[in-house]
Amino acid sequence: MFKRLCIIGIGLIGGSIAKAVRAEGLCQQVVALGREKNLPNMQRALELGVVDAVYTDAAQAMAGTDCVIICTPVGSMQAIFAQLKPYWNPQAIYSDAGSTKGSVVEAARAVFGEVPSNFVPAHPIAGAERSGVEAAMADLYRNRRVIVTPLPNTDPQAADKLSELWQRIGASVSVMTVEHHDTVLAATSHLPHILAFALVGMLGRKDEQREIFKYAAGGFKDFSRIASSDPTMWQDICLANKQEIIPLIQQFQTELGQFERMLQADDAQALFDAFSYAKQARQRFLETFDDPT
Numbered sequence: 001m002f003k004r005l006c007i008i009g010i011g012l013i014g015g016s017i018a019k020a021v022r023a024e025g026l027c028q029q030v031v032a033l034g035r036e037k038n039l040p041n042m043q044r045a046l047e048l049g050v051v052d053a054v055y056t057d058a059a060q061a062m063a064g065t066d067c068v069i070i071c072t073p074v075g076s077m078q079a080i081f082a083q084l085k086p087y088w089n090p091q092a093i094y095s096d097a098g099s100t101k102g103s104v105v106e107a108a109r110a111v112f113g114e115v116p117s118n119f120v121p122a123h124p125i126a127g128a129e130r131s132g133v134e135a136a137m138a139d140l141y142r143n144r145r146v147i148v149t150p151l152p153n154t155d156p157q158a159a160d161k162l163s164e165l166w167q168r169i170g171a172s173v174s175v176m177t178v179e180h181h182d183t184v185l186a187a188t189s190h191l192p193h194i195l196a197f198a199l200v201g202m203l204g205r206k207d208e209q210r211e212i213f214k215y216a217a218g219g220f221k222d223f224s225r226i227a228s229s230d231p232t233m234w235q236d237i238c239l240a241n242k243q244e245i246i247p248l249i250q251q252f253q254t255e256l257g258q259f260e261r262m263l264q265a266d267d268a269q270a271l272f273d274a275f276s277y278a279k280q281a282r283q284r285f286l287e288t289f290d291d292p293t
Ligand SMILES: NC(=O)c1ccc[n+]([C@@H]2O[C@H](COP(=O)([O-])OP(=O)(O)OC[C@H]3O[C@@H](n4cnc5c(N)ncnc54)[C@H](O)[C@@H]3O)[C@@H](O)[C@H]2O)c1
Pocket: 008, 009, 010, 011, 012, 013, 014, 033, 034, 035, 038, 041, 071, 072, 073, 074, 076, 079, 080, 097, 098, 099, 100, 123, 124, 125, 126, 127, 128, 129, 130, 131, 132, 133, 230, 233, 237
């Protein structure tokens, strides 16, 4: 599909794209671009055979590259667009994997004035709490969704080709607006991460006095898994999408207050109804998760 794919940020997400693209034989060459401080991770990507070459120099990385996917934390995207600007190739396709889309589009606007028509914002709805290229998996995107959020000026051919790349590595592509993406993901990804970080932080402080973690089992392990996620990545996501996240935190506080009142009132029926409704809602989620088509 492409002669040379350049991944900027060859960590979990970028490394998984590289591995999958190589496994499917979709590009002749896969390379990585990063900063001097990213060199140890990039060298590891080279050793693991995830990429063919690594660069810290954008001019060298961009030479002959016809597809670029930016897979760095969303707070770094503006600096990356500025780094790419002198070498921007109108014939190439550019995209990203950032967890927020409004902030990425704003970052592109800040650098280019208008978002280039060959930049296709996208977000794979698949990941893990682990970071770095060692965590990358060739099948991470298989049977998972990727949301593509084209802008009115996005070149449809670029959007189609990028979507085809994702489909050929096993993903199901959904198209939506940038705004709708950020509203939806605030609810199902950003708020849950804040809740997990908040609960584990609160209990961690208790654990300093008492040994509560020792007696936690599978339920706590499942609920707390995402609190192992990368703090830089989540700091960037939460600040970038705070206008969507803050109202959800407020709504959640009201919801918790209702549970407190049910307990205060020993209202067994209300508790049963609330738990039953949530159990059914989770069943609906599991059905769409297992069949993302
Ligand atoms: N982890 C997930 O579950 C997940 C899922 C979907 C999307 N995302 C998004 O994908 C992106 C990458 O996440 P990840 O989990 O792969 O993180 P990661 O930490 O595994 O990888 C990010 C890589 O970017 C490099 N990097 C950081 N700043 C850089 C810069 N300024 N220039 C060049 N390289 C830089 C780091 O060295 C690292 O190798 C983020 O935007 C994140 O929001 C993550």
